Amino acid sequence: MLLILGFRFYFFYNNQPQLTDGQEINFETTILSQPQAVGSRQAFTANYKNQSASRRIRITTSRFPEINYGDFVRISGKISNQNRGVLMYFPKIETVNNSSNILQSSLKSINILRQKLISLFSQTLPSPSSSLLLGIIFGIKEQMPKDFSNNLKTSGVFHVIAASGMNVTLVGGFISAGFAFFLKRQIAIGLSILGIIFYAVLAGLEPSIIRASIMGILVFSAQIMGRQTLAVNGLVLAGFTMLYIDPTLLSDVGFQLSFVATAGILYIKPLFGKQEGIVSEVSTTIAAQIATLPILLANFGVYSIYSILVNGLVLWTVPILMMIGGIGAILGLILAPLGQLLIYLCYPLLLYFEMIVNFFGKIGGVISIQALSWEFIAGYYCLLISALIFSKRK
Amino acid sequence: MRKYFLIGTVLLFLLGCILVYQNITYNDKKLHVVICDVGQGDAIFIRTPRGSDILIDGGPDDSVLSCLGKHMPFWDRTIELMILTHPHADHLNGLITVLNHYKILSFVSESLINKTAGFSELIKVIANQKIKTRYVYAGDRFLLSDSLNIQIVGPNKEFLQTTSPNGLIGESGEFASLEILVKYNFFSALLTGDSQVMELKDAISSGLKDVDLLQIPHHGSRFGLDQEILNVLSPKIAVISVGKNNKYSHPTPFILDLLKSLNIKTLRTDQMGDIEVISDGKEWRIK
Numbered sequence: 001m002l003l004i005l006g007f008r009f010y011f012f013y014n015n016q017p018q019l020t021d022g023q024e025i026n027f028e029t030t031i032l033s034q035p036q037a038v039g040s041r042q043a044f045t046a047n048y049k050n051q052s053a054s055r056r057i058r059i060t061t062s063r064f065p066e067i068n069y070g071d072f073v074r075i076s077g078k079i080s081n082q083n084r085g086v087l088m089y090f091p092k093i094e095t096v097n098n099s100s101n102i103l104q105s106s107l108k109s110i111n112i113l114r115q116k117l118i119s120l121f122s123q124t125l126p127s128p129s130s131s132l133l134l135g136i137i138f139g140i141k142e143q144m145p146k147d148f149s150n151n152l153k154t155s156g157v158f159h160v161i162a163a164s165g166m167n168v169t170l171v172g173g174f175i176s177a178g179f180a181f182f183l184k185r186q187i188a189i190g191l192s193i194l195g196i197i198f199y200a201v202l203a204g205l206e207p208s209i210i211r212a213s214i215m216g217i218l219v220f221s222a223q224i225m226g227r228q229t230l231a232v233n234g235l236v237l238a239g240f241t242m243l244y245i246d247p248t249l250l251s252d253v254g255f256q257l258s259f260v261a262t263a264g265i266l267y268i269k270p271l272f273g274k275q276e277g278i279v280s281e282v283s284t285t286i287a288a289q290i291a292t293l294p295i296l297l298a299n300f301g302v303y304s305i306y307s308i309l310v311n312g313l314v315l316w317t318v319p320i321l322m323m324i325g326g327i328g329a330i331l332g333l334i335l336a337p338l339g340q341l342l343i344y345l346c347y348p349l350l351l352y353f354e355m356i357v358n359f360f361g362k363i364g365g366v367i368s369i370q371a372l373s374w375e376f377i378a379g380y381y382c383l384l385i386s387a388l389i390f391s392k393r394k
Numbered sequence: 395m396r397k398y399f400l401i402g403t404v405l406l407f408l409l410g411c412i413l414v415y416q417n418i419t420y421n422d423k424k425l426h427v428v429i430c431d432v433g434q435g436d437a438i439f440i441r442t443p444r445g446s447d448i449l450i451d452g453g454p455d456d457s458v459l460s461c462l463g464k465h466m467p468f469w470d471r472t473i474e475l476m477i478l479t480h481p482h483a484d485h486l487n488g489l490i491t492v493l494n495h496y497k498i499l500s501f502v503s504e505s506l507i508n509k510t511a512g513f514s515e516l517i518k519v520i521a522n523q524k525i526k527t528r529y530v531y532a533g534d535r536f537l538l539s540d541s542l543n544i545q546i547v548g549p550n551k552e553f554l555q556t557t558s559p560n561g562l563i564g565e566s567g568e569f570a571s572l573e574i575l576v577k578y579n580f581f582s583a584l585l586t587g588d589s590q591v592m593e594l595k596d597a598i599s600s601g602l603k604d605v606d607l608l609q610i611p612h613h614g615s616r617f618g619l620d621q622e623i624l625n626v627l628s629p630k631i632a633v634i635s636v637g638k639n640n641k642y643s644h645p646t647p648f649i650l651d652l653l654k655s656l657n658i659k660t661l662r663t664d665q666m667g668d669i670e671v672i673s674d675g676k677e678w679r680i681k
Contacts, residue, residue, distance in 0.1 A: 040455050040487055040512075061454075064515040065488065121470055122495045126463030127456070130495070145456045320401060347468060348408035 001240055012247045017050035019057075022082035028096065030104050031071045034204035037063055037142045046075060056248050059088045065095075068115075069204065070107030072096045084141050092354040113333075118201075120332045132161065133343070136318055137325045139203040140162025144260045148354070151361025153300060156289075156307020160318055163203035164258065168216035170322055171199045177218070189220050196220070206240070207255035211262070214238035236260055238263060254298050257292055264291025267388055278312060285311040290384070294377040303367040310360050317349045405525075416467040420477020421445050423503050424447070425542065425578045427607065427671045430461035431663040434613065434637030434644070435484035438585055439465055440576065443675075444540040445615040446474040448645045450574060450585055452488025459491060460667055472497045475536070478516075478526075479587030481508035481563050486516055493519045504554065505529035506563045532597065541579065548573035548589060548597040563661050573597055575605070579675030583607035584627065590617045598626050606678060607671055610634045610653075610660075624656055629673075631680070 019025070035044035043060045044067065067073065077091025096330065104203050122130045122143055131143040139162055141149070152158045172192040179188035200213040215234035239259055242249055249255045269287035285308055289296075296303055304310075325346050332339020408619050430437040438589045439461060440448040443593050447466060452458045462473075473496045478484025478486055490512065492498070501520050507513065520527060532550040535651070536541055549557075549570035557568050573585035573594065586594070590612065608629035611618030613636040631652055636644050653660045655669070661680070670681040 036457075040483065060512055064490065064511045066515075119494065126466065126468050127459035127495060128463065131469070143456075144459050147460060198445070223395060323398070324402075324405075344400065344409060344469075348405055348412060351412070364603045 001236075005240065005243055008244055009247050016055050017048065018133045018204065019055065019079045019081060019086050020050075021079060023079045024077070024080060026074070026076040028074045030070065030101070030107075030109075031067060031069045031073060033206065034069045034140075034142065037066075037145065037229050042067065053060045055086060057086045059091060060091050061093060067093065067095070068111050070104055070111045072101075072104060085089070087185075107201065110198070114138075114140070115330055116333060117245055118334075120329065120336065121337060122367075124332075125347060125350070126264055128354060129234065129347060132350055133321060133325050133346055135161025136321050137167070137329060139167065139206065139209060141204075144393070148357070151357050154302060154304055154359075154364055155310045155357050155360035156304050157310055157314060159201055159257075159261070159288075159355060160315070161207040162206065162254070162258075163199075163212070165212040165262070166319065167199065167203070167209070168212045170319070172196050172216055174326075186224050189224050190257055193217050193220050207252055208258035209247060210242060211235075211255075214241060215262075220255055231266055233265065235259065238386050251276060252304075253295070255293050258319050260291045260295060261288040264288045267291075271391055273322060278316060281315045282308060282312045285315070289375075294372065294380050297367070297369050298372040298377065301369060302364070304364065305367070306360050306363065310356060314353050318354055321346050412417060412468070420465075420467045420470075422600070425576075425581065425672075425673045425675070426465065427576065427583055427673075428461065429609065429633045429635050429661075429663055429669040430458055431647040431667040431669075432457040432461065432635070434486060434640040434642070435488070435489055436613075437485075438609070438635075441541050441583070442538055442540050443471070443578070444538075446538065446540075448475045448477070448493065449473050449489075449543070450477045451479055451485040451587065452490070452492050454487050456488065456491050459495060460505065462468070462492070464658055464668065465670070471495075473677065474499045474515065477572065479505040479574070479585075479589075480504060480569065481506055481510075481516075482565075482588065483510060483512050485587065488514050489511045490519060493523065498523070498525050499527070499640055500526040502528050504531075504549065504570055506554065506561055506570065508563050516520075517609070517669055531606045532600065536542060542618040543575075543577040545575040545577065546572060547575050547584075547600070547602050548593045550596060553593055553596055568592055568643060571611075575602065577671055581606055581673040581675060581678050582610070583671070585609045585612045586611035586618070586631075588612040588615075588618075590615075591620055591623065591665050594623050598623065602627070603660050604628055606630045608632045610645065612644075612647060613637075613642070614649045615641070615642070616648050618645045619649060619652065621652060624652065624658070629658055631661065633669050634660065634662045638666050 025048065029046045031046065033046060035042045040063050041060055042063050043058065043244045045056050046056055048055045048057050048063060074094045074096050075091050080087045080089060117138065118140060121134050124130065127132065127143065128145050128148040131145065134140040134143060141161055152161065172195065175192040175195040179191055196213050196216050200209045203209045205341050206394045215231065215238050218234040218237065249327065264287045265284055268290055269283055272283045275283055293303065326344055328342030331342060420441065426441040426499045427442055428439040430439055430453065435453040436449040436451040437453035437458040447470065472661060475500045476489060518647060530546045532546055532548045535543060535545045557570050558564060563569050568590055570593060571589040573587065573589050574585045576585065577584045582605045586609050588611060594611065603626050604627065605627050608627055610632050614634045634645050672679055672681055
């Protein structure tokens with residue numbers, strides 16, 4: 001598998017269209033993941049195709065007009081080639097209307113649903129409560145005020161607003177349990193797989209949700225075939241598929257964090273023995289943080305030792321918020337006031353969550369590093385892996 | 395199942411506590427003027443004694459939402475009046491987000507346009523939501539049922555036409571920005587947006603004087619004020635809406651020194667965060 005991936009990387013990087021600094025390009029593409037709004041700007045990645053090869057370009061543009069995934073756009077502008085990849089600043093972007101493409105029209109209709117959900121939540125609760133709830137349930141982040149999302153980062157709980165494993169488990173479990181009453185088990189499980197795919201698209205197709213969905217789908221399909229799966233195999237297969245399709249993901253922070261954190265939970269957490277309730281959540285946090293520490297430091301520059309405490313204080317609210325808010329969302333699409341009632345019910349927990357996050361976000365990071373050398377990162381992982389192998393042997 | 399029922403009941407109880415608490419703090423029959431901390435830009439929120447909501451400008455981004463969230467009860471999702479002092483990005487972009495989160499009943503601005511994508515988006519959303527829109531000049535006023543008086547003191551039509559000949563706002567130099575005087579019985583606050591010396595002098599020559607609260611124009615820019623204006627307005631307190639380490643070096647030492655030499659107490663959003671002034675119509679205090 002590694003060999004195949006190696007070949008894929010080799011061919012991919014050799015066949016990339018060459019783009020030089022200052023070069024003017026003009027291309028059409030479909031936006032495949034939700035642009036992120038930061039302050040007065042929005043940023044997204046577009047696929048530039050040239051004959052058979054393609055290349056991802058990171059585009060930064062002004063906040064308005066807003067671009068959504070599923071949009072088919074014509075982009076023209078100047079390339080700015082820097083050490084962190086191919087970028088374009090403020091190119092001319094026109095939205096082209098052609099919904100002949102099935103992929104595009106289905107993305108469009110899911111996006112309409114997404115916008116409906118966003119307005120249901122944001123017209124029911126004030127910000128940041130509404131955006132926190134949207135983040136927890138759907139991984140929707142574009143409504144999050146900047147100061148609050150910074151506090152989430154410094155206090156170490158930003159991961160709760162990325163759609164990932166827990167969301168997939170809940171969605172899949174909910175559907176299969178619901179339909180198992182009156183359908184054949186296989187069909188119910190098949191429906192949960194469809195539900196997971198639908199949810200992943202709704203959540204904006206970020207690396208963390210794609211990884212979790214692939215793993216989740218594997219678990220459910222194994223159930224249809226009556227087999228057991230190992231989570232590790234699922235993780236490896238998910239990583240392989242994603243990197244094969246898009247080798248540039250390897251340098252994506254979200255992808256790195258999601259994989260390394262999952263691996264940490266699978267390998268490091270069992271060493272702490274069996275736990276339940278809040279202790280289990282804290283040990284999950286510690287395992288994931290041991291595994292991801294160098295990535296966090298290299299990319300965000302700060303790490304707060306309080307983050308373990310913060311996670312312990314707030315994580316128990318997440319499944320409750322997902323359940324009540326999720327049911328509220330479904331009901332709200334049918335009959336708005338009914339959904340709003342349930343969303344109101346989330347408000348006390350959200351206030352508690354915000355209080356903790358804002359308090360610890362203000363205290364700030366404890367370890368802060370300007371630049372992290374690759375030698376340190378490599379050394380850290382060598383030590384970590386060898387320590388893990390040792391402890392397995394005993 | 396029983397577990398979820400129990401959790402639901404506890405949450406319902408807590409929600410009830412929050413309802414009672416917020417009703418007491420936000421519906422206190424007093425006027426609240428909040429200079430929101432939105433970084434480099436302006437957003438001012440007013441909650442009237444009877445609980446109507448007025449938003450003047452929205453700042454450069456989403457930060458205004460946090461301010462609204464903090465100063466309105468959670469069930470109140472309506473803003474009765476939204477005012478844009480002038481169509482520059484650091485005053486209007488946040489309003490677009492506000493329009494997506496709140497129900498806006500009416501929109502008021504000066505009769506100027508801008509070519510930016512943000513401004514076209516704002517006008518598009520306002521038109522889509524069919525919000526009642528009015529363009530105002532000096533002399534127009536809104537009298538609210540709770541005896542709150544909102545007066546437009548500048549710019550007049552003539553000033554608007556001289557500074558922006560084609561109805562298109564300039565990016566620098568002298569341009570028009572709504573100046574709003576909020577009066578509640580004996581308390582008065584002058585909100586100036588990005589207005590500059592000439593426009594304020596026009597307002598003063600039409601009789602504007604003696605205010606309690608003065609918002610320093612244009613984030614403390616060099617060309618917003620002079621000593622003569624300050625002498626006439628004689629504010630008890632001055633507030634500056636400004637971002638930390640902004641690229642324009644606002645507020646300027648000239649303005650800060652001027653305020654200091656006249657012994658006017660000055661508060662800044664980059665140092666204090668949101669600044670809230672509360673008045674019952676006779677006395678006022680800073681929270």
